[in-house]
Amino acid sequence: MSFLFEEIDSQDSPLGEISLRRRRIPAFGDRDIYEVKLGEEFLMSSMFVDAEEALSTLGLAQVQGENLSVVVGGLGLGYTAVAALKDERISEQLVVDALETVISWHQNELVPLGKELNADKRNRYVLGSFFDLAIDPSTGFDPEHAGKKFDAILLDIDHSPTEFLNPANADFYTTENLSRMAAQLKSKGVFAMWSQNPPEDNFIALLNTVFERVESHLVTFDNPFQGGKSTNSVYVCVKA
Structure with a gap:
């Protein structure tokens, strides 16, 4: 039987104090709910993972x-990475995260999906800034193979294309820097991105300056805190 609330870990990071918490809410059933906070801001919860998983499937x-x-850009609680590995065509997955603390939660299996990711030999953690690696195609995402190209890049870091986890991330959302990231995709490769907000026309227009085809998807899920439904969105872009 779990405690109703437990702080599993809390560490300083370049973005501020980041903490991993576990709680139970009896009204929501017999399950542990894992949460990540950055300072006083909630980043993610294991109660709301539909859109993170849809990022991979879509x-x-x-x-x-x-x-x-x-x-996979952004490890979080691991739901996007685990959902991607359900695709048997994947032979290699790099999960890039700037926070060593978050990677260690999975490596030490402090979060439920850590064991699954660690056991899958296709999965590899990369400690580094996704945004720095994305705009340097000569080096790229794989520290073992400079300039390597990929079939897909799945991004879930910022809250939206206009609301950033770190203000410095804003520089990524330009034609120039999105093009540098797209240079790391193979022909017909896919870039997909999660957002907490409905699809934004200005961002779709920006993506269309880089990619041959752009789609947006609204993902609806139950939100018991609000007594109804909530939505996130997923952008899916295909390179020429």
């Missing part, structure tokens, strides 16, 4: 071929 559905190499 993105990878547009990828052609076999023996896929995939980058």
Whole structure:
């Protein structure tokens, strides 16, 4: 039987104090709920993972071929990464996260999906800034293979294309820097991105300056805190 509330870990990070918590809410059933906070801001909860999983399923559905190499930007609680690995075509997955603390939660299996990610030999953690690696195609995402190209890049870091986890991330959302990231995709490769907000026309227009095809999807899920439904969105882009 779990405690109703427990702080599992709390560490300083370049973005501020980041903490991992576990709680139980009896009204929501017999289950542990895992949460991540950055300072006083809630970043994620294991109660709301539908859109994080849809980021993988919607993105990878547009990828052609076999023996896929995939980058996941942002580890979080691991739901996007685990959902991607359900695609048997994936032969290699790099999960890029700037926070060593978050990677260690999974490596030490302090979060439920850590064990699953650690056991899958296709999965590899990369400690580094997704945004720095994304705009340097000569080096790229794989520290073992400079300039490597990938079949898909799945991004879930910022709250939205206009609301940033770190103000410095804003520089990524330009034609120039999105093009540098797209240079790390193979022909017909896919870039997909999660957002907490409905699809934004200005961002879709920006994506269309870089990619051959752009789609947006509204993902609806139950929100018991609000007594109804909530939505997130997923952008899916295909390179020429």
